[in-house]
Amino acid sequence: MDLAVFLVQCLNALQYGLLLFLVASGLTLIFGILGVINLAHGSFYMIGAYLAYALAPWAAANVGGGFFTALAIGVVLSIAFGYALEWGFVSYLYQREHLQQVLMTYGLILVFEELRSILVGDDVHGVAPPAWLTGSVQLGDVMTYPVYRLFMSAVCVLVALALYAVIARTRIGMAIRAGASNREMVQSLGVDIRLLYRVVFAAGVALAVFAGMIAAPVSSVYPGMGNQVLIISFVVVVIGGIGSVRGALVASLLVGVVDTFGKVLIPQTAGILVYVLMAAILLWRPEGLFRTG
Amino acid sequence: MNKSALSHALPLAAAGALLVVFPFVGGKFYVDLMVTTMILGIFALSLELLVGLTGLVSFGHAAFFGIAAYATALLAPQAAAASIAWLLPAVLAITTLAAAAIGALSLRTRGIYFIMVTLAFAQMAYFVFHDMKFAGGSDGLYLNIKPVLALGSVTLLDLDRPLTFYYVTFGALVLVYGLLAAVRRARFGHALAGIKANEQRMRAAGFSTYPYKLAAFALAGGLAGVAGFLYAVKDGFVNPEILAWHQSGTVLLMLILGGIGTLRGAVIGAFLFVVLKELFQSEALFGSFARHWQLPLGLTIIGCVALMPNGITGLPSQLRSLRTPVPHAG
Numbered sequence: 260m261d262l263a264v265f266l267v268q269c270l271n272a273l274q275y276g277l278l279l280f281l282v283a284s285g286l287t288l289i290f291g292i293l294g295v296i297n298l299a300h301g302s303f304y305m306i307g308a309y310l311a312y313a314l315a316p317w318a319a320a321n322v323g324g325g326f327f328t329a330l331a332i333g334v335v336l337s338i339a340f341g342y343a344l345e346w347g348f349v350s351y352l353y354q355r356e357h358l359q360q361v362l363m364t365y366g367l368i369l370v371f372e373e374l375r376s377i378l379v380g381d382d383v384h385g386v387a388p389p390a391w392l393t394g395s396v397q398l399g400d401v402m403t404y405p406v407y408r409l410f411m412s413a414v415c416v417l418v419a420l421a422l423y424a425v426i427a428r429t430r431i432g433m434a435i436r437a438g439a440s441n442r443e444m445v446q447s448l449g450v451d452i453r454l455l456y457r458v459v460f461a462a463g464v465a466l467a468v469f470a471g472m473i474a475a476p477v478s479s480v481y482p483g484m485g486n487q488v489l490i491i492s493f494v495v496v497v498i499g500g501i502g503s504v505r506g507a508l509v510a511s512l513l514v515g516v517v518d519t520f521g522k523v524l525i526p527q528t529a530g531i532l533v534y535v536l537m538a539a540i541l542l543w544r545p546e547g548l549f550r551t552g
Numbered sequence: 553m554n555k556s557a558l559s560h561a562l563p564l565a566a567a568g569a570l571l572v573v574f575p576f577v578g579g580k581f582y583v584d585l586m587v588t589t590m591i592l593g594i595f596a597l598s599l600e601l602l603v604g605l606t607g608l609v610s611f612g613h614a615a616f617f618g619i620a621a622y623a624t625a626l627l628a629p630q631a632a633a634a635s636i637a638w639l640l641p642a643v644l645a646i647t648t649l650a651a652a653a654i655g656a657l658s659l660r661t662r663g664i665y666f667i668m669v670t671l672a673f674a675q676m677a678y679f680v681f682h683d684m685k686f687a688g689g690s691d692g693l694y695l696n697i698k699p700v701l702a703l704g705s706v707t708l709l710d711l712d713r714p715l716t717f718y719y720v721t722f723g724a725l726v727l728v729y730g731l732l733a734a735v736r737r738a739r740f741g742h743a744l745a746g747i748k749a750n751e752q753r754m755r756a757a758g759f760s761t762y763p764y765k766l767a768a769f770a771l772a773g774g775l776a777g778v779a780g781f782l783y784a785v786k787d788g789f790v791n792p793e794i795l796a797w798h799q800s801g802t803v804l805l806m807l808i809l810g811g812i813g814t815l816r817g818a819v820i821g822a823f824l825f826v827v828l829k830e831l832f833q834s835e836a837l838f839g840s841f842a843r844h845w846q847l848p849l850g851l852t853i854i855g856c857v858a859l860m861p862n863g864i865t866g867l868p869s870q871l872r873s874l875r876t877p878v879p880h881a882g
Contacts, residue, residue, distance in 0.1 A: 296664050351858070357664060358609045362808055363857045365801045369850030377844055490675050490797065493668040501664065530679030534672055538657055541669065545660040 263402040268519055274408050276515025277415035281470035282488055283495040283507045284422060285463025291439040291502020292459050295352050298364040301489025302371040303341075303464050307333065307471020308480045309375060312384050326389040326476075333472050334465055341464030345457045353456075372482070381482050388476035411473055418469070419508065426504060435459060439502035494537045500547025509548060564816065568726065575718050583718060589826045590721045591782045594728050596806040596818040598775035601732055603804070604813045605741065606768045607748030608659075611667045611800050612674030615654065616773035618795025620647040620780025622681055625693040625790045636701040636709065644777045650677075651773020652766065659765050674800055682792040692791025695784055711785050721782055725819070728775055732815055735771075744768055805853055811863025820865060828852060 286300045314329035322328050348367070352360045387393075388407040395403035426432040434455050437445045446452045471485075478484065495514055499506025514533055521532035540548065571590070575583050595617055602608045623643045628634040658669045681687040701709040711717050735741045743764050746754045754761050784790050793799075802825065809828075810821025831837065832845035856863075862870055 290664055296667060355861070357667060358603065358804070358808070358812075359857050359861055361609065361611060361667060362801075362804060363854050365805075366850040366853030366857070369846040369853070373844045373847035373850065377847075486797070490671060494672050497661075497665060497668050497672065527683065527685075530683045531676055534676035534679070537669070537672055541657050541660055546665070 263398050263400070264523075266398055267402055267404055268523055270404060270408065270412070272515040272519035273512070274412045274415075274515075275519060276512040277412055277419065278470055278474055279488075279491060279495055279514060280419060280508050280511035281415060282467045283492040283499070283511055284419075284504050285466040286492050287496045287499065287502055287504065287507045288435065288439070288459050289463045290496065292435060292442065293349070293353065293456050294442065295349060296357055296360050296364070297349070297463075298361060298489065299367040299371065300463070300467055300492065301485030301487075302368050303337070303467035303485070304471040304474075304488045305375065305483075305485030306371065307337065307468035308386075308475040308478070308484060309379055309471075310336070310468065311472040311475035312386050312480045313379070315386060326387075330469070330472055334469055337465045337468035338461045340468075341461035342457055344464065345460040349460055350453075350456070368486075371485075376482065383479055383481040385479045386475040407476055411477065414473060418466070422466075422504065431455070431458065491533065494533055496547075497537055498540045498547055500549040503547070503549035506547055506549030571722055575715055580714075583714070585826065585830070587718055587721050587786060589823050590725045591779050591786065592803075592806065592822040592826065593819040594725055594782070595776055595779035595803055596810070596822045597725075597728050597732055597815060598772045598779065599803050600807060600812070600815060600818040601735070601744075601768055601772045601775070603807055604818070605736065605748065606744040606765060608765065608769070609667050609804075610658075610670040610769075610772075611797070611804065612654070612658075612670035612672075612677075613772070613776055613803055614795045614797070614799030615674035615677040616647050616651050616776040617780040617783065617799065617803075618681065618790075618792075619650050619677060620644070620777035621784035621790045621794055622687060622693070623647065623777075624781050624784040625695045626687070628695055628697070628699060630696060633697045634699040636699045636711070639699050640781060643781050644774050647777030647780065648770050648774035651776075652770040655766050655769030655773070659762060659769065671797060671800065674795060675797060678792055678795050678797070681795065687792075690792055692789060695788045695790070698785055698788065717786065721786075724778055724782060728778060729815055729819070731775075736815075740764070740767070807863075808857060808861070809863055811865035811867075814865055817863055817865040821863065824864060 282300065282304055285303075286297065289295055289297050289300070310333045311326075311329055314332055315326055318328040318332060319325040322332075348363075352363060355363075392407045392410050394406050396406060396409070398404050426435055434445060434450050437448075437450070438452075438455060438459075442452075445455075491514065495507055495510045498513065499508075499510035513536065517536050518529070518533050522529040525532070571586070574586055578586065595613075598616075599610065599613045602610050602613070620643050623646045624639065627639060627642055654670070654673045658666060658673060661669050682690055687693065698710070698712040700707050700711065709716055709720060711720060736745075743754070743759060746757075746759070747761050747764060751761055780794075783794065806821035806825045807818055808821070809824045810819065811817035828849065829845070832848045833842050835842045838845070860867055860870060
């Protein structure tokens with residue numbers, strides 16, 4: 260593996276890891292604060308990708324701006340959707356056992372997948388990135404790297420920084436941190452826990468939808484795309500530790516590196532390596548790298 | 553036999569008798585469907601040991617069903633009929649060992665972690681069979697000649713004959729049911745029930761709970777292997793989809809449909825699931841919408857869990873508690 264190939268793979272690993280972080284950070288916060296195991300989280304990623312596919316032509320025709328307008332509309336819609344879903348569905352899960360949460364959110368996956376099939380069909384679709392992001396940059400003498408992937412990584416870094424700023428510097432972030440380490444205590448200290456839950460869930464949905472939207476031009480849009488992401492996000496949460504956003508970041512990057520280089524170096528075992536990594540971490544630290552609370 | 557034991561045993565005996573005569577009254581399609589139902593019943597029973605008795609929610613139980621099915625297809629010789637006498641024990645040993653290995657790691661975690669970790673290990677097993685050359689990749693494998701049980705030159709059981717296979721499956725269901733009923737009465741079963749009720753207290757009482765949980769996990773995996781073996785022999789074909797994570801969700805669904813905590817609940821749940829699936833997939837009823845059968849199934853899951861969390865066998869007592877006014881304290 261020469262330097263240019265190595266560099267390209269590093270960029271791929273970074274991009275994949277950062278994208279995973281957007282999905283897994285919401286998942287880990289929903290686990291950590293709401294105490295709900297949400298299998299439908301992968302569906303939000305899928306919904307995001309299909310939103311990008313459906314909204315981009317509509318936005319170009321009616322509002323102008325194409326991809327970025329679609330992105331903005333999608334984020335607003337997803338926040339509203341997450342807020343409504345917490346109010347109408349998820350809030351009924353808090354008092355229930357894990358098994359019931361698992362089955363009810365599993366039922367939700369089936370509903371979302373079939374609605375997708377009815378509304379959009381089962382075909383694979385491509386999504387065009389914005390025109391000015393379609394080129395490639397030269398890396399070394401022969402290698403090129405698509406600009407859009409660099410753009411994706413940069414956007415993910417910005418979102419991660421914004422998330423960090425909100426969690427570390429704001430009042431609601433303080434409540435989130437406190438909620439992740441001790442839910443009952445936060446409740447008894449007078450924080451409006453219902454509002455906190457609703458905000459955290461809506462933010463988690465928005466992050467997953469956003470990840471799906473910006474991933475759509477690279478991964479294309481296809482049925483069942485959320486399930487793969489869901490299970491890998493579980494692995495990320497297990498490795499990072501439930502409720503820890505920092506853990507989710509470290510674990511996402513770790514999974515990104517192992518998966519990307521595994522596919523290049525030992526292609527026969529590509530699908531399995533991430534789970535071997537998880538098993539190793541479980542042997543070493545059963546509660547994940549950065550367990551909170 | 554006292555009255556309550558009799559009221560338990562009678563419906564069970566009646567159901568058994570119905571299953572015995574069913575091949576003579578049901579059509580070929582329904583007999584085939586009943587075999588599938590009984591195999592799923594064994595699968596659900598094996599998970600009931602974990603979820604219902606021990607309180608361990610595994611979302612990766614399809615892994616053991618699939619490992620056993622693959623082991624059956626891989627071990628059986630291509631050109632001759634394998635003997636059940638060595639094939640079945642070998643398959644069950646492999647499956648139990650795999651369950652012990654996965655259980656040893658997964659049981660280091662608890663609660664939500666355990667659910668996610670079992671799901672992830674099942675997905676790993678899925679990729680092993682999906683990506684490795686020896687397992688035929690996503691196309692899967694064929695089991696060309698079905699196994700037989702022979703004594704000298706006399707063939708006792710030939711699983712290629714549908715009627716024989718029906719009764720072998722029925723026998724397996726009865727055996728697994730009986731074994732699990734015995735486990736529930738044994739000291740081992742009481743220890744598992746104690747772990748479900750309060751693991752801390754069990755430890756304080758001097759039980760080292762980890763070996764008990766591991767034994768339950770391995771046994772549940774091995775029993776799921778019985779179902780996997782029968783499944784592979786029935787269709788003569790295995791592919792990675794049988795250990796996809798949907799299967800793990802499906803078997804949990806059967807448990808909650810039937811009612812968690814009883815053996816009959818698991819079997820009734822498997823039966824209800826097959827009925828629901830056939831209903832929603834029926835083109836006669838739903839026309840072209842039958843293609844989207846997972847939509848009504850998903851809504852049914854949500855509705856069932858929301859409205860009758862104790863399943864169909866828990867419905868009578870749920871209704872009773874609705875009628876009885878809650879006494880006021882003080």
